[in-house]
Amino acid sequence: MGLRIGSKAPDFEADTTVGPIKFHDYVGEGWAILFSHPKDFTPVCTTELGAVAKLKPEFDKRNVKVLGLSVDPVSDHQRWIGDIKDVTGYLPEYPLIGDSDLAIAKLYDMLPEEAGSSSQGRTAADNLTVRTVYIVDPDKAIKAQLAYPMTSGRNFDEILRLVDSLQLTAKHKVATPANWKQGEDVIIAGSVSNEEAKEKYPAGWQSPKPYLRIVPQPK
CATH class of the missing domain: 3.40.30.10 (Glutaredoxin)
Structure with a gap:
């Protein structure tokens, strides 16, 4: 294997x-x-x-x-x-x-x-x-x-970007969209319910589709 x-x-x-x-x-x-x-x-x-x-x-x-x-x-x-x-x-x-x-x-x-x-x-x-x-x-x-x-x-700039994504998503329950860079908006992970998301993001989120919840990058 x-x-x-x-x-x-x-x-x-x-x-x-x-x-x-x-x-x-x-x-x-x-x-x-x-x-x-x-x-x-x-x-x-x-x-x-x-x-x-x-x-x-x-x-x-x-x-x-x-x-x-x-x-x-x-x-x-x-x-x-x-x-x-x-x-x-x-x-x-x-x-x-x-x-x-x-x-x-x-x-x-x-x-x-x-x-x-x-x-x-x-x-x-x-x-x-x-x-x-x-x-x-x-x-x-x-x-x-x-x-x-x-x-x-x-492309080691891309590998550095990937490290940023991996470290961010390991710390927070988020995912990063295509071409994401440090400081840009992220996606609330699918494993997070709307109820849990409301507690973490009381200001709400953008949702162009029900399965896509976009928020600022957490600190």
């Missing part, structure tokens, strides 16, 4: 560019984003790692630990991060996880068991399914997962 939204994010121990970590302990009581790459020294991934380094202060504000994973050893990662700084202007100071035995890629259902046990000799095309983003909550549950092809760079 593969990982799904609501699944427990598997724990693991690994070497990284900031030293050994145990995933659940490293995340602690906060949130986490684990995003993976099929190979070091690949063009799209180089731009992505720099984009995340640029946004790291925003993730820090939201108590989100960011971790990158690539199917290569840490020694390769250490050489690669210099290229990332040269290309993007930003140095990744978050952990880049070494997965040269493919164990974590398999644990997270990104590679099949028959993929072998070594990154040596494998190309990015061999690892093309190692392109997933997992967002993990403080209970270590997977709250969202997104998979991208190698030719499409990920």
Whole structure:
């Protein structure tokens, strides 16, 4: 059975560019984003790692630990991060996880068991399914997962927006509409009765349809 939204994010121990970590302990009581790459020294991934380094202060504000994973050893990662700084202007100071035995890629259902046990000799095309983003909550549950092809760079502004939605809806009984951004109106969750909603929102709500109840974003 593969990982799904609501699944427990598997724990693991690994070497990284900031030293050994145990995933659940490293995340602690906060949130986490684990995003993976099929190979070091690949063009799209180089731009992505720099984009995340640029946004790291925003993730820090939201108590989100960011971790990158690539199917290569840490020694390769250490050489690669210099290229990332040269290309993007930003140095990744978050952990880049070494997965040269493919164990974590398999644990997270990104590679099949028959993929072998070594990154040596494998190309990015061999690892093309190692392109997933997992967002993990403080209970270590997977709250969202997104998979991208190698030719499409990920939009980390959108991933930051998704984190804002997940954190808001975890705290309040609301949902966020299409293209929602921080500070915009939200939707009262379907699990909330009208009676309960009247207590929380005494000023009422907009209701273009009986099943759609729109209110200002709660603080």
